[in-house]
Amino acid sequence: MDFFGAQNNHNLQVEPHNHPQDQERKIGSVTPTAVNTGLNLLALNSTVQRPINDDKTQTQLSELQVELERLHDENRNLRSMLGQITRKHSDLQGQLLMAMQRRGRENQREHQVRENQREHQMDEVNGMPSPKFSSRQLMDPRPSTGLDVNDPIDSDDKTQEVSVSPTNTMEVMSKERENHAYHIGGKQTASEDGPDQTSQSWGSPKSPKLDHVKSEDQVPEVPFRKARVSVRARSEAPLISDGCQWRKYGQKMAKGNPCPRAYYRCTMAVGCPVRKQVQRCADDKTILTTTYEGNHNHPLPPAATAMANTTSAAAAMLLSGSTTSKEALTTSSGLFPFIPYASTMATLSASAPFPTITLDLTQSPNPNPLHFQRGPSSSVPFPLPLHGSPQLIGHPLYNIPPKQLPLMPAVQLGPRHNSMVETVTAAIASDPNFTAALAAAISSIIATPRSNDSKNNNDPSSGVPVLPGSPQLPQSCTTFSTN
DNA sequence: CGAGTTTGACCGGCGC
DNA sequence: GCGCCGGTCAAACTCG
Numbered sequence: 001m002d003f004f005g006a007q008n009n010h011n012l013q014v015e016p017h018n019h020p021q022d023q024e025r026k027i028g029s030v031t032p033t034a035v036n037t038g039l040n041l042l043a044l045n046s047t048v049q050r051p052i053n054d055d056k057t058q059t060q061l062s063e064l065q066v067e068l069e070r071l072h073d074e075n076r077n078l079r080s081m082l083g084q085i086t087r088k089h090s091d092l093q094g095q096l097l098m099a100m101q102r103r104g105r106e107n108q109r110e111h112q113v114r115e116n117q118r119e120h121q122m123d124e125v126n127g128m129p130s131p132k133f134s135s136r137q138l139m140d141p142r143p144s145t146g147l148d149v150n151d152p153i154d155s156d157d158k159t160q161e162v163s164v165s166p167t168n169t170m171e172v173m174s175k176e177r178e179n180h181a182y183h184i185g186g187k188q189t190a191s192e193d194g195p196d197q198t199s200q201s202w203g204s205p206k207s208p209k210l211d212h213v214k215s216e217d218q219v220p221e222v223p224f225r226k227a228r229v230s231v232r233a234r235s236e237a238p239l240i241s242d243g244c245q246w247r248k249y250g251q252k253m254a255k256g257n258p259c260p261r262a263y264y265r266c267t268m269a270v271g272c273p274v275r276k277q278v279q280r281c282a283d284d285k286t287i288l289t290t291t292y293e294g295n296h297n298h299p300l301p302p303a304a305t306a307m308a309n310t311t312s313a314a315a316a317m318l319l320s321g322s323t324t325s326k327e328a329l330t331t332s333s334g335l336f337p338f339i340p341y342a343s344t345m346a347t348l349s350a351s352a353p354f355p356t357i358t359l360d361l362t363q364s365p366n367p368n369p370l371h372f373q374r375g376p377s378s379s380v381p382f383p384l385p386l387h388g389s390p391q392l393i394g395h396p397l398y399n400i401p402p403k404q405l406p407l408m409p410a411v412q413l414g415p416r417h418n419s420m421v422e423t424v425t426a427a428i429a430s431d432p433n434f435t436a437a438l439a440a441a442i443s444s445i446i447a448t449p450r451s452n453d454s455k456n457n458n459d460p461s462s463g464v465p466v467l468p469g470s471p472q473l474p475q476s477c478t479t480f481s482t483n
Numbered sequence: 484c485g486a487g488t489t490t491g492a493c494c495g496g497c498g499c
Numbered sequence: 500g501c502g503c504c505g506g507t508c509a510a511a512c513t514c515g
Contacts, residue, residue, distance in 0.1 A: 247486090247487065247488085248487075248488055248489080249488090249506095249507070249508075249509095250489090250490085250506070250507060250508080251488090251489075251490075252504090252505065252506070252507095254504090254505080255503085255504065255505090261505090261506095263506070263507075267486095267487090275506095277506095484515105485514105485515095486513105486514090486515090487512105487513085487514080487515105488511100488512080488513070488514090489510100489511080489512070489513085490509100490510095490511085490512095491508105491509095491510095491511105492507100492508080492509090492510100493506105493507080493508075493509100494505105494506085494507080494508095495504100495505095495506090495507105496503105496504085496505085496506105497502105497503085497504085497505105498501105498502095498503085498504105499500100499501085499502090499503100
């Protein structure tokens with residue numbers, strides 16, 4: 001904008017005819033006819049003092065040359081500014097393009113899935129949509145309680161939020177993704193309700209409100225219902241500190257675990273879709289597992305920002321990876337040798353209904369608090385690039401013993417979706433935003449020991465909202481275990 | 484008295 | 500179709 005303003009000023013200096021200097025400039029440097037006119041005027045006024053006129057002409061020429069040089073300099077400056085602006089514009093365009101391409105891939109894949117489902121339904125004798133289908137359609141990324149799903153403006157609001165929110169790139173991406181997920185709400189089978197729901201919450205699938213959302217937006221969905229990011233850590237406290245306010249809305253005894261699983265929802269804002277599950281490990285009750293899902297639709301306190309970013313980024317990466325499949329996989333493989341490996345043990349689990357990233361903080365053989373432990377089940381190590389581990393840059397993961405890696409992520413492969421997990425892993429590994437957020441989150445966790453307040457885990461530092469959440473992100477779930 | 488927690492009921496998905 | 504399971508709801512209860 002400033003550039004154009006300057007350009008306009010420039011033009012005003014050159015072209016206007018009112019100002020005497022402008023006229024002279026035009027005469028001397030732009031239009032020969034004008035020069036003649038000037039000379040004629042001088043000649044008419046005094047035919048005797050030609051030398052003086054020559055001197056004046058010389059002076060004028062000198063002035064014009066000076067002015068011309070000045071204009072050249074100005075022109076250079078303006079060109080320089082234009083170049084900078086162009087570069088910035090190109091960068092932004094590139095980022096936008098990448099985001100759109102990613103989105104397009106998601107849409108493509110979702111569309112394929114939907115088409116397949118459609119075909120499958122066509123094969124079925126009864127043309128009526130199954131109850132599953134209906135219920136799935138009802139799944140709304142947004143919370144079942146606060147927001148009016150039927151409000152057509154809602155999606156627009158989200159879009160606006162994406163474009164307006166002055167948050168970091170990751171947040172923007174998250175919002176875009178969430179928004180995207182919201183639009184792709186239409187699903188046809190139970191196996192596919194993922195994206196829309198993921199974007200917003202563990203909202204009750206029962207909610208009938210969501211129905212027409214699907215009908216309106218018949219967009220293919222992502223194979224994944226939800227994306228979860230998990231962290232395990234040792235903690236005597238019932239909850240970990242994540243900077244958010246939570247309200248317990250349920251507790252259940254999970255099968256295979258004597259410890260009850262508690263369900264919390266974020267109460268920092270009405271209608272915030274973020275939920276979390278808290279459960280102690282059956283084997284080691286000192287290990288607390290906290291699972292987050294969804295993205296906050298409200299500003300977050302500093303203490304909660306890292307976690308929210310991690311959740312959003314993880315969800316985004318999971319969904320992104322899930323949609324890029326082979327492409328991402330191969331790409332990631334190629335990237336592995338160049339990724340700076342950080343010090344975290346992350347586990348991607350595909351066996352669960354939802355893709356889950358588990359960060360195991362329960363063991364830290366390495367002094368580095370960011371050291372994560374390898375997952376319990378069969379796992380394949382993958383590089384998780386954390387910017388905070390420069391010492392590992394250039395070290396192929398496979399050449400470094402886990403103990404020597406401050407950050408040793410691993411992929412826990414489930415019985416199925418192996419390729420998906422690999423894809424997700426690749427996407428995560430190659431996404432600096434996620435790693436940055438992850439590092440920040442881990443640091444945050446480590447730095448903010450939590451009290452045992454069972455009523456809520458409000459963080460003392462949670463008073464100042466600083467960061468808008470990413471309501472648009474496809475749901476993500478982060479599981480935390482605190483020490 | 485309001486906010487948060489507890490807890491049994493309810494619902495839908497899913498496997499058999 | 501049935502039962503199990505995970506997740507949510509909501510009335511009752513607790514606490515400050």
